[in-house]
Amino acid sequence: QVQLVESGGGLVQPGGSLTVSCAASGRTSDNAPMGWFRQVPGKDLEFVASITWTGTVTFYGDSVKGRFTISRDNAKNTVYLQMNNLRPEDTAVYYCARDPEGTFTSPTAWHYWGQGTQVTVSS
Numbered sequence: 001q002v003q004l005v006e007s008g009g010g011l012v013q014p015g016g017s018l019t020v021s022c023a024a025s026g027r028t029s030d031n032a033p034m035g036w037f038r039q040v041p042g043k044d045l046e047f048v049a050s051i052t053w054t055g056t057v058t059f060y061g062d063s064v065k066g067r068f069t070i071s072r073d074n075a076k077n078t079v080y081l082q083m084n085n086l087r088p089e090d091t092a093v094y095y096c097a098r099d100p101e102g103t104f105t106s107p108t109a110w111h112y113w114g115q116g117t118q119v120t121v122s123s
Contacts, residue, residue, distance in 0.1 A: 002026045002112045004096050009117030017084045020117055022096030024077040032099035034072060034079040037107055038092035047105040086121045093118050
């Protein structure tokens with residue numbers, strides 16, 4: 001089993017930046033990819049970004065390309081999502097996920113999930 005805990009959410013003004021983190025514990029020797037999804041009330045989970053174990057391959061959802069950067073520090077079992085030029089439409093609960101099997105942009109592919117952290121973009 002793997003436990004994931006997100007942190008770093010909060011309130012930020014439009015155009016601002018914020019970095020959220022996700023720390024993994026438990027069976028972390030599986031060398032698994034990790035990812036971020038987000039969700040607003042009444043809507044489905046949206047794929048944000050993913051990163052391979054080595055960190056050499058990343059993918060981004062179209063709505064965040066060029067603004068968000070995913071990275072990881074395997075020594076700390078932590079994945080990060082740096083968010084720049086934030087927009088009000090980025091407001092959501094951000095979830096990290098680990099160990100996908102299948103289509104990684106689909107939330108059903110991921111085995112482990114954190115509890116989420118709220119990001120609110122508002123003036």
